[in-house]
Amino acid sequence: MGKNDQPVVSMSGITKRFLDVTANRDVSFQLHSGEICALLGENGAGKTTLMNILFGYYACDAGEIFIKGEKVNLSAPKDAISRGVGMIHQHFALVASQTVLENIVVGTASRKGIFLDLASARQALVRLQERFGLQIDPDARVWTLSVGEQQKVEILKALYRDVDILIMDEPTAVLAPAETSDLFNTLRSLVQEGRSVVFISHKLNEVMDISDRIVVLRAGEVVAERKTSETSARELANLMVGRELLESIEKTERAPGDPVLNIKKLNVLNDKKLAAIADLNLTVRQNEILGMAGISGNGQTELSEVLFGMRSPSQGVIEINERSLKLGNPAASIQSQMGRIPEDRIGTGLLMDLSVEENFILENHASAAFQAYGLMKSQKIHNFSDRLIKAYNIKTAGRDAITKSLSGGNLQKVMLARALAGEPSLIVASQPTRGLDVGAMEYIHQRLVEERQRGAGILLISDDLDEIFALSDRIVVLYEGKIMGEAPGATASREQIGLWMSGVMA
């Protein structure tokens, strides 16, 4: 590995502002050929912005960029692509309704002039697939592919454009453990050929596993640079957050009490009218966190939607506090003393264009506490909102602030505050820390454990195994809509859970 050579990428003095927010301040960054360099930092630390500048997607306000020794002025992604820089964003840049092949050739020159030359593109694609072991049907429509497969399409798309500097933004966020190790193998084979990879992540274990070198960003500035072999996850965590993190979540022994949620023979269809949940039986008790592990897309979304009343099951009974729940009716779920934390905080959880306060009372705006004869009791609502903002330490300009001005972690706190305000006996938390940084995640975890101490039963649906292991008293694994297995949280082995997640019954 020619690490002493001239760097393939050298950025210096990069500064980028968005209105009043400085996303990058005087950042310098080097990338050498044949290395995997991790860019580590919390959400909002400026990792993605920095790489978007290298990709020509954003223009920087100050600073210089050299690619392969040449000073460049990138005004659009095509300038970067033509110099061999490719970027795979967290939200894939693919057209769902088009085929894999169409997605790969769009914007590239065709040998037949203005007419598409799909035949020779297909040959080139097949050659790439064989070389890197990335098997995908070129004629499949992208929406039919799993996220792991879509990521392979993205990598092929970059390779098809002869990219030798590949930037990957949080590539494992959506992958199953097995898919992650496939991806890592692909990345290793890419750098063996002398290409370079920038790996943006906030997951410490992965960074330790895949990278040669780590650059830590915090609040838009580079705070540290380490060789992976000379650092530890612990040190990186503290560098990233800028303070000491708790070693682990403290949890006291509590004996599970009465069942708060009882699901019997539940069958649910997904949007394509296929079975998403099949004959599911599940019980959650007081004082208990039941962790439901599983790769996303195995029925978790549909299960939570049924519990929240947003989807009607084809069959089954759900009892909450031993009373049967009226199904397919969100109002009934709210009245059943269920704290609802949906997985998609922006799409379903919150109304981004309303104020924080309005989001707080969304579920209970019609209750007598907040209205009389259809008129809102403003003062009571204000007091309620101020209390929640304080109690949950929500960073917002005020209760009147528009919700979309909040960061991801604070949005999650708004949902959490709303769900927990009524001291629910059952909490259904679906992917409660997805996309959150370490600090925000730690807070949410602590709150959930406090709720358990209070006596609530919690169904924690998550595809993050670390989270499942950190919090759960009991772990079940959902695979293709069925429970593959169950294990006590204290003694479960990662290997066993991982096997169940991949559908292996051992």
Next chain:
Amino acid sequence: MIAEFLDLAFISGLMGATMRMATPIIFAALGEILTERAGVLNLGIEGIMLMGAMTGFVFTYSSGSIWFGVFAAACVGMLLGFLMALLSVNLGLSQHVSGLGITLFATGLAMFIYRLHFGSPTVPPIIQPFKQVALPVLSKIPVIGPGLFTQYTLTYIAWLLVPALSILLYKTTIGLKIRTVGENPVVADTVGVNVALTRTLCLVAGGALMGIGGAFLTLAHQNMFLIDVIGGRGWVAIAMVIFGNWNPLKATIGALIFGFLDGLQLRLQSIGVVLSFHLFLMIPYLLTIIALIGVSRRAAVPAGLLKPYRREEKGG
């Protein structure tokens, strides 16, 4: 009366009328497909068609050349398409508001220019309209020949444009770029496609087709300009785009169904079925709505439709 339905001349005439009545809808729908495939809903369509109809008429009247009129209508359509691009693409305004604004503006402007040119004559001025051209051989086919293949030149052009647009959209690199811009402008941008330019060009070219579609009504279907000459055909064209799932061929089928019903109601009136003519006028529109209810549930709307695109919006 049944006998009259089965009459060969009636059937042949109905087929001919179907083609004629479908022509402006085909032009407009093809233009709208082009713009919507690039991600812009152009609700200026009704106004652009009216401006096309007026401009085509005025230029033909003044110059005596009907093809010059068609050319002028296309140019005006392009100008208004460009205006739509300035508003909705460059300034990133709401596509609904920009489009409706253009329709309102163009409606007023068309009447204004017409009045400026002709004043308020008691008898509306007329032009020598297009003549129908019988295609050799084809028009001699029994039963269907005389109806289908004795048409205006613009109708034949509309027919040629359907496969032409299909090939453009599905078989060329340009078409793939257009579709990508319409589905996901971010993707298009990251592979080096100029989103704003693509959308602008599609709006301009689409505007030309809409303008010609409007001109057909004053230069072929009728020989004079009246303020209500478009009669909602722009909206029907938008409905046909949805009906046809943004596919040129399927939208044309929709336009033909509309043309058939429009032709049928004219003929039912002329053979003296006794009912208020308003009810007949309603038939094609009513059936359009019914067809849409059936089809639009599984419509594959271009995912980027209605979304203005700006690169440097954080999180965008």
